[in-house]
Amino acid sequence: MSKARLSLRPSTQGYVLLAPALIVYLLFAVYPMIDVIRMSFSAWNGLSPKAKFVGVANYRAILTQDPVFWGALWNTLIWTATAVIVPNLIAFGVALALNQNIPGRSSLRIIFYLPVIIASIAVATIWKWMYDPFFGLFNGLLTSWGLTGLIMDWLGDKRIALWSVFVAHVWQSVGFSMVLFLAGLQSVSTTLIEAARIDGAGRWGVFRYVMLPALVPTITVVFVLSLINSLKAFDIVYGMTGGGPAQSTQMLAMWAYTQSMQLGVFGRGAAVSVVLLMITLVVVIPYMRWMFKREDMGR
Amino acid sequence: MRMRNALAATLSVLAITAGLGLNSAAAEELKIWTLSFDNESANVAWQKIIKEFETANPDITISLENRSVDEHKAALRVAAQSSQGPDIFFMWAGLGLGGEFVNAGLSQPLDKYYDAYGWDKRLVGTAGSFSKIYEGGRHGVPYTFHGEGIYYNKALFEKAGITQLPATYDELKANAAKLKEAGIPAMTFGGTVNWHLMRLMDVILEAKCGAEKHDALMAMKVDWSTDACATASFQELNDWSQNYILSPFMGIDNSQSFNLFLAGRAAMMLEGDWLVSQLRNENRLADFDLFPFPTGTDRLYGFAEYLYVSSKSGKADAAAKFLDYMLSDTVQQDNLGAFGSISINSNVKYEKIDPLDQKWMDIFGKYTKIYMNGDQAFPLDVTTEYFRVINEVASGNIKPDAAGKAMQSFIANR
Numbered sequence: 001m002s003k004a005r006l007s008l009r010p011s012t013q014g015y016v017l018l019a020p021a022l023i024v025y026l027l028f029a030v031y032p033m034i035d036v037i038r039m040s041f042s043a044w045n046g047l048s049p050k051a052k053f054v055g056v057a058n059y060r061a062i063l064t065q066d067p068v069f070w071g072a073l074w075n076t077l078i079w080t081a082t083a084v085i086v087p088n089l090i091a092f093g094v095a096l097a098l099n100q101n102i103p104g105r106s107s108l109r110i111i112f113y114l115p116v117i118i119a120s121i122a123v124a125t126i127w128k129w130m131y132d133p134f135f136g137l138f139n140g141l142l143t144s145w146g147l148t149g150l151i152m153d154w155l156g157d158k159r160i161a162l163w164s165v166f167v168a169h170v171w172q173s174v175g176f177s178m179v180l181f182l183a184g185l186q187s188v189s190t191t192l193i194e195a196a197r198i199d200g201a202g203r204w205g206v207f208r209y210v211m212l213p214a215l216v217p218t219i220t221v222v223f224v225l226s227l228i229n230s231l232k233a234f235d236i237v238y239g240m241t242g243g244g245p246a247q248s249t250q251m252l253a254m255w256a257y258t259q260s261m262q263l264g265v266f267g268r269g270a271a272v273s274v275v276l277l278m279i280t281l282v283v284v285i286p287y288m289r290w291m292f293k294r295e296d297m298g299r
Numbered sequence: 300m301r302m303r304n305a306l307a308a309t310l311s312v313l314a315i316t317a318g319l320g321l322n323s324a325a326a327e328e329l330k331i332w333t334l335s336f337d338n339e340s341a342n343v344a345w346q347k348i349i350k351e352f353e354t355a356n357p358d359i360t361i362s363l364e365n366r367s368v369d370e371h372k373a374a375l376r377v378a379a380q381s382s383q384g385p386d387i388f389f390m391w392a393g394l395g396l397g398g399e400f401v402n403a404g405l406s407q408p409l410d411k412y413y414d415a416y417g418w419d420k421r422l423v424g425t426a427g428s429f430s431k432i433y434e435g436g437r438h439g440v441p442y443t444f445h446g447e448g449i450y451y452n453k454a455l456f457e458k459a460g461i462t463q464l465p466a467t468y469d470e471l472k473a474n475a476a477k478l479k480e481a482g483i484p485a486m487t488f489g490g491t492v493n494w495h496l497m498r499l500m501d502v503i504l505e506a507k508c509g510a511e512k513h514d515a516l517m518a519m520k521v522d523w524s525t526d527a528c529a530t531a532s533f534q535e536l537n538d539w540s541q542n543y544i545l546s547p548f549m550g551i552d553n554s555q556s557f558n559l560f561l562a563g564r565a566a567m568m569l570e571g572d573w574l575v576s577q578l579r580n581e582n583r584l585a586d587f588d589l590f591p592f593p594t595g596t597d598r599l600y601g602f603a604e605y606l607y608v609s610s611k612s613g614k615a616d617a618a619a620k621f622l623d624y625m626l627s628d629t630v631q632q633d634n635l636g637a638f639g640s641i642s643i644n645s646n647v648k649y650e651k652i653d654p655l656d657q658k659w660m661d662i663f664g665k666y667t668k669i670y671m672n673g674d675q676a677f678p679l680d681v682t683t684e685y686f687r688v689i690n691e692v693a694s695g696n697i698k699p700d701a702a703g704k705a706m707q708s709f710i711a712n713r
Contacts, residue, residue, distance in 0.1 A: 046376045047403030065712040067684065067705065133547045134559065156490055156550025158694060244491055245549040246690035261373045263679045264399070 091177030124239025158248035184218030392429035408436025439605035487565035490549035493686035533699035
């Protein structure tokens with residue numbers, strides 16, 4: 001009795017296996033991206049049946065007439081720059097500490113990771129209440145410590161509102177980077193560390209010349225993931241300030257959403273999205289090239 | 300014979316079952332999209348009305364979807380291109396918010412239902428008049444009709460030595476100064492919801508510019524940058540925010556502002572007639588009183604909320620039947636006070652009402668004209684800029700004359 005055998009060539013098998021994922025990707029990632037680019041050259045209010053082609057008018061409008069766009073762009077860039085540094089430095093320090101054989105290490109790891117699993121909107125609600133100028137935790141503590149001069153309208157003062165939100169973001173995101181750093185630290189060869197110590201390297205020497213070079217791939221991954229997530233910053237800002245006060249915490253991703261879904265100016269919203277996409281690509285393409293180069297070198 | 304009877308009985312049962320099945324299949328489901336109202340009495344009343352309507356009309360079932368304000372607007376926009384949207388939807392009346400949906404052809408004219416059900420005979424004239432402002436027929440029916448005025452804490456007014464309610468805007472400012480001298484913040488607002496502070500700007504514009512100029516500014520027919528009353532209004536807003544509003548206010552919302560008002564942290568709050576219901580729920584009616592914001596014009600600050608029938612709905616008759624039920628004397632009488640102080644039905648009897656409700660009745664009786672909230676008068680994009688400029692002025696970040704220029708610049712670039 002002969003058995004039916006699937007005799008596809010390996011390359012064909014690969015395509016067959018890839019097809020479902022590819023279809024989903026094309027439908028839900030590539031097509032919307034192309035459609036957003038098309039929409040950015042159109043005027044559509046989301047209610048009328050057809051969009052009207054307007055050329056580059058939407059880009060001209062957001063770049064020269066929109067009183068919020070440049071502020072949102074600046075906020076996005078400054079947020080991104082600090083978000084790739086501050087939480088990751090804290091996460092790296094925490095990971096180094098929790099990589100030591102200290103009592104309660106597992107519990108501490110869980111505690112630091114917990115904020116990651118809380119939905120951003122819940123994080124926003126928690127912090128919003130802590131920042132409440134009249135009944136919140138921070139102003140309450142400052143009052144009880146006699147530091148009433150430091151009491152602030154944490155989310156209502158445009159000079160500090162963005163940074164108040166940023167603190168909540170740091171609290172939420174440290175755990176994720178910490179886990180990646182921990183994984184990286186645990187993959188550093190103990191043989192190399194011991195060899196370095198035998199050669200006379202101190203704690204700093206081991207860290208600087210053994211651990212840090214071994215952690216470069218992890219650091220790169222953490223850096224790029226933070227960069228991409230920061231550029232897309234939306235939910236925590238939306239939940240805490242909604243872009244206010246006076247649009248001072250507005251971000252590009254949120255402004256694109258506001259333009260499209262709340263103001264019904266889909267063309268301008270799409271143009272903002274395309275600008276954000278371009279900025280992201282400038283960052284992601286060199287990363288992808290570096291990744292592929294590394295993979296090729298590894299073969 | 301027995302066999303035949305058994306067969307007949309079986310067929311009868313099958314026929315009835317099939318009939319029930321048919322009835323069930325023919326039962327129309329109406330989808331209603333409305334807000335999650337801050338006033339819990341309104342949410343409870345909706346559930347009760349729907350249950351009673353379904354009992355009286357077993358051929359119609361209703362699914363109610365409630366959303367917050369921004370989510371509701373976004374959901375309606377998404378549904379505009381689909382047939383899965385609501386049959387009846389909530390939206391404010393006026394050319395700004397409601398007008399956008401009507402002008403886009405998403406609401407169907409209800410002229411024939413107004414005639415068939417005789418709605419005009421039972422509607423309060425001012426409330427129903429909004430249905431006539433659109434082109435191409437009458438759109439929507441009134442759900443509520445609201446006035447907004449100043450609620451004040453009687454004890455705090457007394458403490459500040461205020462014995463007479465202000466009849467003019469200047470007298471109101473003088474009272475605010477007296478309160479400040481007594482160490483009492485005059486007014487409370489929540490800045491995170493932009494529309495709350497906007498109310499103060501709206502009433503100042505009415506007071507400083509007068510009815511005609513105010514309307515022209517909202518219709519964007521007058522230059523905001525050159526008109527002196529617009530700059531003067533921004534100046535007044537800045538003065539209120541720096542001297543008379545309970546601070547900080549930009550980081551709190553309207554609910555927190557209400558709690559502070561209840562706690563006696565500020566003397567006044569610019570709110571709608573629905574606040575009476577909230578004060579009643581808190582058992583605090585006796586501590587507060589109210590008066591219309593003194594603007595010097597003969598118009599009341601207020602607006603109407605409407606229920607529109609979607610143009611995508613194929614169940615307009617059933618939708619109209621439900622709306623007729625909502626507007627009926629019985630339903631409006633039974634749920635008096637749940638949606639607002641005043642019913643949109645003119646046949647409703649107001650007996651044994653609370654003094655604050657009576658105050659609103661007197662105010663509604665006194666005024667025949669209204670001026671609308673800025674976010675209902677302006678198109679959405681201009682509203683967003685209006686919010687931004689108001690917040691900047693209130694925070695002291697831009698000067699009053701620059702505020703008018705910012706508004707006009709945005710309007711000119713549209």
